[in-house]
Amino acid sequence: MLTEQSIFETIRKIVATRLEIDENRITQESNFRNDLQISSIVIVSVVLAIETEFDIEIADEEIVSIATVGDAVRFVAKKLQGRQAAAS
Amino acid sequence: MARRAKIIGTGSYLPPKILKNDDLTQYMDTSDEWIHQRSGVRQRHYAEPGVYTSDLALEASKKAIEDAGLGPEAIECIVLATLSPDILFPGTAVFLQQKLGIADRGCACYDIRQQCSGFVYGTEMARAFIESGIYRTVLVVGAEIHSSLMEYTTRGRMVTVLFGDAASAVVFQAAETERADDGIFYTEVHADGRGALNGVHQRGYDISHKPYIDYDVLDPEKNFELWPNMSNPRGLYTTGVLKMSEATLNALAKNGLGIDDVDWVLAHQANIHILKDVAERLKIPREKMLVNIDKYGNTTAASIPLLLDEYTRAGRIRRGHLMVFTAFGSGFTWGAALVRY
Numbered sequence: 288m289l290t291e292q293s294i295f296e297t298i299r300k301i302v303a304t305r306l307e308i309d310e311n312r313i314t315q316e317s318n319f320r321n322d323l324q325i326s327s328i329v330i331v332s333v334v335l336a337i338e339t340e341f342d343i344e345i346a347d348e349e350i351v352s353i354a355t356v357g358d359a360v361r362f363v364a365k366k367l368q369g370r371q372a373a374a375s
Numbered sequence: 376m377a378r379r380a381k382i383i384g385t386g387s388y389l390p391p392k393i394l395k396n397d398d399l400t401q402y403m404d405t406s407d408e409w410i411h412q413r414s415g416v417r418q419r420h421y422a423e424p425g426v427y428t429s430d431l432a433l434e435a436s437k438k439a440i441e442d443a444g445l446g447p448e449a450i451e452c453i454v455l456a457t458l459s460p461d462i463l464f465p466g467t468a469v470f471l472q473q474k475l476g477i478a479d480r481g482c483a484c485y486d487i488r489q490q491c492s493g494f495v496y497g498t499e500m501a502r503a504f505i506e507s508g509i510y511r512t513v514l515v516v517g518a519e520i521h522s523s524l525m526e527y528t529t530r531g532r533m534v535t536v537l538f539g540d541a542a543s544a545v546v547f548q549a550a551e552t553e554r555a556d557d558g559i560f561y562t563e564v565h566a567d568g569r570g571a572l573n574g575v576h577q578r579g580y581d582i583s584h585k586p587y588i589d590y591d592v593l594d595p596e597k598n599f600e601l602w603p604n605m606s607n608p609r610g611l612y613t614t615g616v617l618k619m620s621e622a623t624l625n626a627l628a629k630n631g632l633g634i635d636d637v638d639w640v641l642a643h644q645a646n647i648h649i650l651k652d653v654a655e656r657l658k659i660p661r662e663k664m665l666v667n668i669d670k671y672g673n674t675t676a677a678s679i680p681l682l683l684d685e686y687t688r689a690g691r692i693r694r695g696h697l698m699v700f701t702a703f704g705s706g707f708t709w710g711a712a713l714v715r716y
Contacts, residue, residue: 304655305648305651326412326413327413327608328413328414328608328612328646328648329412329648331608331609331612331613331648332612332616332648332651332652334609335612335613335616335617335652336652336655339656347609
């Protein structure tokens with residue numbers, strides 16, 4: 288099972304690559320819109336990369352509930368937990 | 376020896392009027408930064424009123440035919456890809472044929488309607504016609520005048536800011552080649568009609584209406600369907616990235632090739648972020664993914680031949696180089712072609 292720290296590192300890398308910024312500028316508290324000023328199209332790119340990396344699906348209405356990088360980390364962790372619970 | 380369709384000439388035409396991003400602010404709430412951040416586009420070319428898609432196609436075709444060292448009479452078949460035909464019917468290829476001065480010779484004329492994938496579909500047609508021996512010399516043209524089809528309001532900005540007018544043409548000719556992987560040596564094209572109205576489309580003409588045009592151009596409520604509609608931007612983006620990557624990797628695998636064998640990827644220029652995502656999935660350095668969307672915007676069927684013409688004339692794409700053409704567009708339609716220049 289992936290730890291929240293390793294999920295964070297993966298998401299941080301995905302976001303940093305797309306925004307072409309240093310990874311260290313991104314924390315769990317970074318707000319996608321206010322701090323990172325990410326545009327809606329780059330959010331789509333980030334979501335697609337997260338879906339591929341963790342092999343999960345994220346619905347449009349779920350994206351709306353994610354405001355910070357930490358929200359995204361916890362969202363992915365929950366999805367992975369849910370999948371593991373369903374498999375066992 | 377293998378019979379293959381080789382590229383023997385390329386040519387492009389951009390109408391002279393340039394619209395910078397800032398020029399669009401007079402019509403809609405936008406800015407250079409807003410457009411560039413979302414799309415990578417800085418400017419686009421617009422055709423003047425009175426200019427037809429076939430006029431742009433003519434200029435591009437003349438250059439391609441000249442580059443091939445031929446005269447127009449050598450063309451045995453015209454395949455013209457466009458989503459912005461001169462008129463509803465007949466197709467635009469016959470107008471181009473007539474403007475090239477070869478109408479009396481009666482060569483075959485096809486119009487194809489695969490939007491952003493039009494040139495990849497056209498490449499497959501050129502390959503099929505040439506390898507089968509039906510024709511020896513085929514002109515494939517992508518030509519578009521989007522500027523007349525756009526809504527110049529804030530409501531329309533998501534689509535309007537992306538597109539530009541252009542034409543680009545390629546002359547393919549049969550050659551007996553030493554190696555099997557020469558010229559166009561592999562193509563695959565696909566469609567999924569579930570995306571027909573679930574992506575980007577334009578209904579302005581609707582045959583179920585009686586009469587077929589049913590709008591009031593001055594009524595913003597009623598004229599909504601007149602303009603391009605991007606109903607599912609996320610679906611379009613995601614499917615585009617996945618399908619172009621998948622078709623490219625499949626094409627290479629089927630031919631026993633790896634991504635490292637590829638010199639250049641010529642992907643449809645829809646959005647800079649899509650190009651970056653495809654490059655990441657293909658695991659290629661960004662410089663192998665050719666880009667010119669900043670200068671021309673999305674030119675639909677013209678975008679891949681425009682890249683091809685620009686980079687061959689600049690000496691970047693050279694004889695022997697392996698290229699992948701890949702595109703995804705309205706329909707949904709998509710595909711990939713492997714072409715050794």
